[in-house]
Amino acid sequence: MAEKEIKAPKAKVKKRSQLKSIWFRFRKNKLAMFGLILFLALVIMAVSASVFLDYDTDVIGQHMKERLQFPSSAHWFGTDQYGRDVFARIIWGSRISLVVGLFTVGIAMTVGGAIGAVSGYYGGKADMILMRIMDVFLALPGTILAVAIVGALGPGLVNVLLAMSICRIPQFARIVRSSVISLRGQEFVEAAKACGTSDFRIIMRHIMPNAIGPLVVQATLNMATTILGVAGLSFIGLGIEAPMPEWGSMLSEAREQMRYYPYLMVIPGIFIMLAVLSLNLIGDGLRDALDPRMKN
Amino acid sequence: MSMPLIETRHLKKYFDTPRGLLHAVDDVNLTIPKGKTLGVVGESGCGKSTFGRVVLRLLEATSGEVLYNGENILTYSREQMLKMRQKMQIIFQDPYASLNPRMTVSEIIAEPIRVCKTITGNDAIMEKVDELMQIVGLADRFVNTYPHELDGGRRQRIGIARALALNPEFIVCDEPVSALDVSIQAQVLNLLMDLQEERGLTYMFVTHNLSVVKHISDEIAVMYLGQCVERCSSDELFENPLHPYTRALLSAIPEPSLEARNKKQEVIRGEVTSPVNPKPGCRFAARCPYAKPECMEKDLEFKEVSPGHFVACVLHG
Amino acid sequence: MEERLLTIKDLYVEYITDDARVFAVNGIDLAINKGETLGLVGETGAGKTTTALSIMRLLPEKVGLIKSGSIVLNGKDVTKASEADMRLLRGETVSMIFQDPMTSLNPVLTVGDQIAEVLELHKRHKNKADVEARVDEILKMVGLPPERKHDFPHQFSGGMKQRIVIAIALACEPLLLLADEPTTALDVTIQAQVLALMNELKQNLNTAMILITHDLGVVAQTCDRVAIMYAGEVIETGTVEQIFSGDEHHPYTVGLFESIPDLKKKTRRLHPIDGLMPDPTDLPTGCKFHTRCPHCMEICKTELPKPIEKDGHLIRCHLLEGGGRKAEGSETL
Numbered sequence: 001m002a003e004k005e006i007k008a009p010k011a012k013v014k015k016r017s018q019l020k021s022i023w024f025r026f027r028k029n030k031l032a033m034f035g036l037i038l039f040l041a042l043v044i045m046a047v048s049a050s051v052f053l054d055y056d057t058d059v060i061g062q063h064m065k066e067r068l069q070f071p072s073s074a075h076w077f078g079t080d081q082y083g084r085d086v087f088a089r090i091i092w093g094s095r096i097s098l099v100v101g102l103f104t105v106g107i108a109m110t111v112g113g114a115i116g117a118v119s120g121y122y123g124g125k126a127d128m129i130l131m132r133i134m135d136v137f138l139a140l141p142g143t144i145l146a147v148a149i150v151g152a153l154g155p156g157l158v159n160v161l162l163a164m165s166i167c168r169i170p171q172f173a174r175i176v177r178s179s180v181i182s183l184r185g186q187e188f189v190e191a192a193k194a195c196g197t198s199d200f201r202i203i204m205r206h207i208m209p210n211a212i213g214p215l216v217v218q219a220t221l222n223m224a225t226t227i228l229g230v231a232g233l234s235f236i237g238l239g240i241e242a243p244m245p246e247w248g249s250m251l252s253e254a255r256e257q258m259r260y261y262p263y264l265m266v267i268p269g270i271f272i273m274l275a276v277l278s279l280n281l282i283g284d285g286l287r288d289a290l291d292p293r294m295k296n
Numbered sequence: 297m298s299m300p301l302i303e304t305r306h307l308k309k310y311f312d313t314p315r316g317l318l319h320a321v322d323d324v325n326l327t328i329p330k331g332k333t334l335g336v337v338g339e340s341g342c343g344k345s346t347f348g349r350v351v352l353r354l355l356e357a358t359s360g361e362v363l364y365n366g367e368n369i370l371t372y373s374r375e376q377m378l379k380m381r382q383k384m385q386i387i388f389q390d391p392y393a394s395l396n397p398r399m400t401v402s403e404i405i406a407e408p409i410r411v412c413k414t415i416t417g418n419d420a421i422m423e424k425v426d427e428l429m430q431i432v433g434l435a436d437r438f439v440n441t442y443p444h445e446l447d448g449g450r451r452q453r454i455g456i457a458r459a460l461a462l463n464p465e466f467i468v469c470d471e472p473v474s475a476l477d478v479s480i481q482a483q484v485l486n487l488l489m490d491l492q493e494e495r496g497l498t499y500m501f502v503t504h505n506l507s508v509v510k511h512i513s514d515e516i517a518v519m520y521l522g523q524c525v526e527r528c529s530s531d532e533l534f535e536n537p538l539h540p541y542t543r544a545l546l547s548a549i550p551e552p553s554l555e556a557r558n559k560k561q562e563v564i565r566g567e568v569t570s571p572v573n574p575k576p577g578c579r580f581a582a583r584c585p586y587a588k589p590e591c592m593e594k595d596l597e598f599k600e601v602s603p604g605h606f607v608a609c610v611l612h613g
Numbered sequence: 614m615e616e617r618l619l620t621i622k623d624l625y626v627e628y629i630t631d632d633a634r635v636f637a638v639n640g641i642d643l644a645i646n647k648g649e650t651l652g653l654v655g656e657t658g659a660g661k662t663t664t665a666l667s668i669m670r671l672l673p674e675k676v677g678l679i680k681s682g683s684i685v686l687n688g689k690d691v692t693k694a695s696e697a698d699m700r701l702l703r704g705e706t707v708s709m710i711f712q713d714p715m716t717s718l719n720p721v722l723t724v725g726d727q728i729a730e731v732l733e734l735h736k737r738h739k740n741k742a743d744v745e746a747r748v749d750e751i752l753k754m755v756g757l758p759p760e761r762k763h764d765f766p767h768q769f770s771g772g773m774k775q776r777i778v779i780a781i782a783l784a785c786e787p788l789l790l791l792a793d794e795p796t797t798a799l800d801v802t803i804q805a806q807v808l809a810l811m812n813e814l815k816q817n818l819n820t821a822m823i824l825i826t827h828d829l830g831v832v833a834q835t836c837d838r839v840a841i842m843y844a845g846e847v848i849e850t851g852t853v854e855q856i857f858s859g860d861e862h863h864p865y866t867v868g869l870f871e872s873i874p875d876l877k878k879k880t881r882r883l884h885p886i887d888g889l890m891p892d893p894t895d896l897p898t899g900c901k902f903h904t905r906c907p908h909c910m911e912i913c914k915t916e917l918p919k920p921i922e923k924d925g926h927l928i929r930c931h932l933l934e935g936g937g938r939k940a941e942g943s944e945t946l
Contacts, residue, residue: 021440191386194381194384195407290398477890506801506876507874508874548801548804550831550834552830552857564805
C-alpha cells in the first residue's frame with residue numbers, strides 16, 4: 001500500500017548533531033556573523049593586551065608633558081588629562097569591561113533563569129515566595145542596590161561583579177517565569193509527563209529550549225547597562241579602583257574635559273557601543289539559530 | 297466475564313475555580329475490556345478530556361478509583377507509577393502543540409525510550425526509532441526534520457510513534473483526528489485500527505465527532521457535563537439511542553447525503569451550562585424537551601435497561 | 614429570479630513571500646446567482662479562503678496578489694475597484710464571517726456598539742435612536758435578547774458569539790455573505806442551531822451565500838450548488854443533487870466521500886485518498902491531482918484537463934473525455 005511511505009533503500013540518514021545544525025543556521029545570518037567577528041576581535045584585543053603593553057608605564061603611568069593631546073600618529077586615540085595614552089587604556093580596559101559584562105550577565109542569567117523556571121513551573125507557594133523576593137529587589141533602584149551591596153562587601157572587581165549580578169537576577173527571573181508559565185501547559189509537556197519524565201528533565205529539555213529567545217535578547221541588552229553600571233560604581237569610588245582603566249570609568253572621567261576634548265568621551269563610548277552591538281547581533285542571530293522554525 | 301483492562305469506579309475530578317467547584321468529571325463508572333475501544337463522546341466542556349487525563353493520572357483524581365488489571369493505580373507510589381506509565385500512553389488532539397518544536401522527529405520519538413531507559417545505547421535506540429517510524433508510515437528522510445516542517449497528518453504520526461515507543465497496552469486518544477483534513481483523518485484512523493489489530497492495543501477514544509467514534513469504537517459512552525449519561529455498544533447507540541441528549545447529538549450531525557436534507561432536525565435549545573456547583577438532578581434537564589419535575593429532584597441512577605445498555609434518565613428503567 | 618450576482622473568471626492568486634511563490638488559486642471560474650448558496654468544499658490549502666478574501670479584496674497587502682482574472686460582483690469588477698469603493702462594497706454588498714468567533718469580535722466593545730458601528734459606517738440611519746432600534750432588531754433576528762447588547766463578547770458562549778458575528782455581517786443586508794467555516798469551531802448541537810439560523814436568515818433576506826467548509830454533511834444540509842476545490846482549482850461543480858447523487862465524479866470527489874466514516878454502514882477500513890496535498894509552491898504539471906489519483910493516465914501528467922460539462926455539472930478530468938460529455942469553455946457555467 002502506498003499509504004505507508006516507502007523506505008529508502010538503505011540510505012541511512014545520519015542524525016545531525018544539534019550544535020552543528022545551530023551553527024549551520026547561525027552561519028547563514030550575515031549580521032550575526034559580523035557581530036561574532038567583531039566580538040572576537042574585541043576578545044583578542046583584550047587577551048593580547050599584555051603582550052605589547054606594559055601596565056605600569058603604558059596604562060597607568062602618567063606623562064604630564066603629553067597631557068590632553070588630540071589623536072595623532074603617536075597617540076592614536078590621543079591622551080587624557082594625566083598624559084596617558086587612551087589607546088592603551090582602551091585596550092587594557094576591554095579586559096575588565098568584557099569580563100564584568102559577561103560574568104555579570106552570565107551569573108544573573110543562570111541564577112535568575114533557575115529561579116524563574118522553578119517559580120513558573122511549580123507555581124503555587126514556591127512561585128509566590130520567590131516572586132515576592134524578586135519584587136523586593138525590583139522595587140529598589142538597581143544602582144542603589146549595587147551600592148549597598150558593594151558598600152557592605154567592600155570595593156573590588158569580584159564584589160562589583162557580584163553586586164551587579166544580584167541586581168539583575170529579578171529581571172531574568174521574571175522573563176523566564178512568564179515563558180515557562182505559557183509553556184508548561186502545552187501538550188508536549190504533558191506528553192513528556194505521560195511517560196514519566198522527571199520535572200528536572202522536563203524543564204531542561206522541553207521547556208527551557210523553548211524559552212531561550214527572550215532570555216538571549218534580554219542578556220545582550222543587559223551587557224550594555226552592566227558596563228555602564230560599573231562605571232557608575234567606579235565613579236562613586238565603589239567600583240574598579242582609580243588608575244585601573246575600564247571603559248565606563250574612562251567615560252565618566254572624561255566628563256570634565258568633554259567641552260574641549262570630546263574624543264576622551266567619544267572613544268570609550270564607541271567601544272562600549274561596539275561591544276554591545278556585537279553582542280546584540282550575536283544574540284539576535286543566536287535566538288534565531290536556536291529556533292529550528294527559522295530554518296527557512 | 298473476564299476482567300476489564302481498565303475500570304473506573306466513582307471517578308471524580310473537581311477543580312477549584314473562583315466561581316465555585318467545577319465538576320469536570322463527576323462519578324464516572326466505565327470499563328474497557330482488553331483489546332477493545334471505548335469511545336467517549338461529548339461536547340466541549342463535558343469533561344471528556346479531563347476524564348482521559350485522570351485515568352492516566354496526568355491529573356490527580358479528587359476521589360474514586362482507576363483499576364488497571366484490577367489494581368487501583370491511584371494509590372500507586374511514584375516508582376510504581378513510573379513503571380505503570382510505560383503501559384499507558386496518550387495521543388493528543390493538536391499535532392502542533394503536542395510536539396516540542398525544538399526537537400527533531402527522531403529526538404521526539406526517542407525521548408520516552410531515553411526517559412524510561414527501556415533500551416540503552418544510542419544505536420539501539422535509533423534502530424527502534426527507525427522501526428517505529430516505519431510502523432506509523434513515516435519515511436526515513438524525516439529523521440532530522442522538525443515538526444513544523446511537516447503537515448498535520450505526518451505530525452500526528454509522530455505523536456502515534458511516540459506513544460508506541462514504550463510498547464504500551466493502553467492508549468488514550470484525545471481527539472487524535474479532529475485537527476486533520478478528512479482524507480488525512482481517514483489515513484490516521486486506518487493506522488490506529490491496524491495497530492490495534494496487530495498489537496492488541498486497548499483504546500480510549502475521546503472525541504466530539506460521532507461518525508468517527510462509531511467507526512472506531514466497540515462501545516461508546518456519552519458524557520454530558522461531567523457525567524456519563526449513556527453507555528452501550530456502538531451499533532446499539534446508533535440504532536437505539538435512549539437518552540434525549542444522545543438523540544439530540546445524533547440528529548445534529550449533518551449527514552453527507554441528500555435524504556437527510558429535508559428531514560426535520562431535532563435541534564435542541566440552549567447551550568451547555570457550566571458544571572460549576574451543579575444542582576442535583578439530571579444536568580441535561582434544562583435543555584431536555586421531555587424534562588419532568590422528578591428530573592430535578594435527585595441525582596439519577598445509571599441503570600442497565602437492557603443487557604449492556606446503561607442510561608441515566610427517568611424516561612427509561 | 615436567475616439573476617447573476619457574482620462571476621469569477623479565470624482567477625489567479627499568488628502569495629509572494631521572501632523565498633517562495635505560493636500558487637494559491639490557479640484559474641478558477643465560479644458564478645453565483647442572487648439568493649443562491651454555493652458550497653465551496655476542499656481540504657486545507659485548497660484555496661477556499663483565498664478565493665473568499667479575493668472577493669473581499671482583503672488579501673494580505675504586498676504578499677497576496679491577484680495575478681489575473683476578474684471578479685464581477687453585482688456589476689462591478691472588484692479587482693479594479695478603488696480602495697474607497699471597496700470600503701463601501703464591504704458590508705453593504707458583501708460581508709464575511711470568519712471561522713473563529715472568539716477572535717473576530719473586539720473584546721473591549723459591547724456587542725451593541727460593534728453592531729452599531731457597522732451601521733454608522735454605512736450611514737444607513739439618521740440618528741442614534743434609529744441605529745439603536747435597528748441593533749435591537751438585528752439581535753432579535755439572530756435569536757438573542759436585545760437587552761444583552763450592553764454585554765461584552767466574553768460574556769457570551771461560543772455559539773452566541775457566532776450569532777453576533779452573523780448579526781454584524783448581516784447588519785446592512787448584504788447581497789452576498791461569505792461564510793468561512795462558520796461552524797467548525799462549534800459543537801454539533803450548536804452547529805445545528807447556527808446552520809438552522811443561517812438557512813432561515815438567508816431565505817428571509819434573500820442573501821446569496823458562499824459557504825466555505827470541509828464538511829460534506831454541512832454542504833448537504835445547506836447548499837444549492839457545490840464547487841469542489843483542489844490545489845487552487847475547481848475540479849468539480851454542480852448542484853447538490855449532481856454532487857451527492859450523480860453517477861459521474863472527479864476521482865478526488867470520490868475519495869473525499871470515501872474518507873468519511875459512514876454512520877449507516879459498518880466498514881472496518883476507510884478508503885482514503887493516498888498521499889498528501891501537493892506543495893502549493895511547487896505544483897505538479899497537468900492535472901494537479903494526478904500524483905494521488907488511482908486512475909492516473911499518461912495524459913494526466915502533462916495536460917491540464919478542460920472542464921467537461923453535462924447539464925451544468927462540470928468535471929475537470931481526462932477520464933470523462935470522449936464519453937457522453939462534451940468539452941466546453943467555462944462560459945456555460
